[in-house]
Amino acid sequence: MxxxxxxxxxxxxxxxxxxxxxxxxxxxxxxxxxxxxxxxxxxxxxxxxxxxxxxxxxxxxxxxxxxxxxxxxxxxxxxxxxxxxxxxxxxxxxxxxxxxxxxxxxxxxxxxxxxxxxxxxxxxxxxxxxxxxxxxxxxxxxxxxxxxxxxxxxxxxxxxxxxxxxxxxxxxxxxxRGTDLIQKAQRLPTDRLGVRFVTPTRLRFEGKLTDEVEFHHLIRALLHRLSSLLYFHCGTEPAMDFTRLIEQAQGVRTVRRSLRWVEQERYSRRQRSRLQMGGFTGEAVFEGDIEPFLPLLVAGEYVHIGKGIVMGLGKIQLVCEEGKEDA
Structure with missing residues (x-):
């Protein structure tokens, strides 16, 4: 996809x-x-x-x-x-x-x-x-x-x-290319994976910011972001079954979550005011059938996840073992 x-x-x-x-x-x-x-x-x-x-x-x-x-x-x-x-x-x-x-x-x-x-x-x-x-x-x-x-x-x-x-x-x-990311995904473990949130991540679920991150929250955000990037900037209509993938993602468990909320702000010249841009950092570990989602997660390392992405928020790194980043 x-x-x-x-x-x-x-x-x-x-x-x-x-x-x-x-x-x-x-x-x-x-x-x-x-x-x-x-x-x-x-x-x-x-x-x-x-x-x-x-x-x-x-x-x-x-x-x-x-x-x-x-x-x-x-x-x-x-x-x-x-x-x-x-x-x-x-x-x-x-x-x-x-x-x-x-x-x-x-x-x-x-x-x-x-x-x-x-x-x-x-x-x-x-x-x-x-x-x-x-x-x-x-x-x-x-x-x-x-x-x-x-x-x-x-x-x-x-x-x-x-x-x-x-x-x-x-x-x-x-x-x-996407094929390069798919090849990289094939070298990752398929049943347990950590995600490190390197920069403050502003993830919304049901219209609200959340730091109680579940695996399906990540997959929902990545599906929407990547499908839009493919459509508007790569000239292709991606073949993604959102409903099926989200249902599968809901079966992946969060086995460890160590996150903290980081408050920060930026000044908007357009709005002439300071805006709150806080988000969570830290790491979460997931277990289950992760294999169908690995290409999405690898792509997420490049395109980030959540809000405020263009200025570097929402940067993630995949962690194969505790303390060891994916090479």
Whole structure:
């Protein structure tokens, strides 16, 4: 069911030329700063919003950042937006400060035809060198240099695709296909598996945020997310029997759950207010017939799960044995 999924993952490395400080979750700041520059670079109408813009369906910014269903869409036609085709993975851990001379690393995952717009991401971060990142930019903080970008292969290896000296090499961009994920899933245990929630995860069930995670909660969220990504960004109607899969998932038991709620907030320029973005982190272990869901879970390691995904929330890692991540 994931054979037509197409992903690309890139690892960015920045050198801090002055201290960089984030006031809250770094992923939110990265996304906001990049989005502002991206919009200035490509928007030709200078309209305050994309809503109602005649160029929205052809605009790189509109497609990546304010993704709307096409006029002829058979899905979500009444919605203003659909799942974005990217995920920005913030620097790991809860660090909010980086000293001059340190390196700041983050990852970018692009889905389907969004990979065609990868050069825009590199160009936008080049332009961000001029304005900087984070707090205190007026006092000289937040300056950085984009050192390199590596593209990740399906086997976990990397290929350099950008350095300041060599420029951008778009001829060497590897992609990760759904068939690669299916092959990886075949190497996982089929009756017991741990899921580590690396970044705060905002998972809804029956309209409410929950931290009492059951296996079928994960599968419901992954089915909806992946089917939408396949439809809107990979040009395919996935063959997924939602009802049958969810019924099967309800038979998988939660044998251990060690989760904690992490409160955090971000500032929304659009709404001009601070928004609560708390979620749970930790680990849960499941037992039962897990085999039918392994490709979905492997894909979830790339596309994340829950709300706030584009700024790095909902990152998961599969754990085959206690304390041992899937290789």
């Amino acid at each position: 994931l054979e037509n999924l197409l992903l690309a993952r890139y690892r960015f490395a920045l050198e801090c030329l002055s201290p960089i400080e984030f006031r809250s979750f770094a992923g939110s700041t990265l996304r906001g700063a990049f989005g502002s520059v991206f919009r200035r670079l490509v928007c030709v109408t200078r309209s305050p919003t994309c809503e109602g813009c005649l160029l929205r369906q052809q605009c790189a910014y509109g497609y990546v950042f304010e993704t709307a269903p096409p006029p002829d869409s058979e899905r979500l036609r009444r919605y203003e937006s659909v799942p974005r085709p990217y995920v920005l993975d913030a620097p790991e851990g809860s660090r909010l400060a980086f000293a001059e001379g340190e390196r700041l690393h983050f990852s970018l995952t692009l889905v389907g035809r969004a990979n065609d717009y990868f050069p825009y991401f590199v160009f936008a971060f080049q332009r961000l060198e001029e304005s900087g990142l984070g707090a205190g930019r007026q006092e000289g903080k937040g300056r950085f240099r984009l050192l390199e970008v590596l593209a990740e292969r399906a086997d976990g290896g990397t290929v350099p695709v950008y350095t300041p000296d060599s420029g951008l090499d778009t001829l060497r961009l590897p992609v990760i």
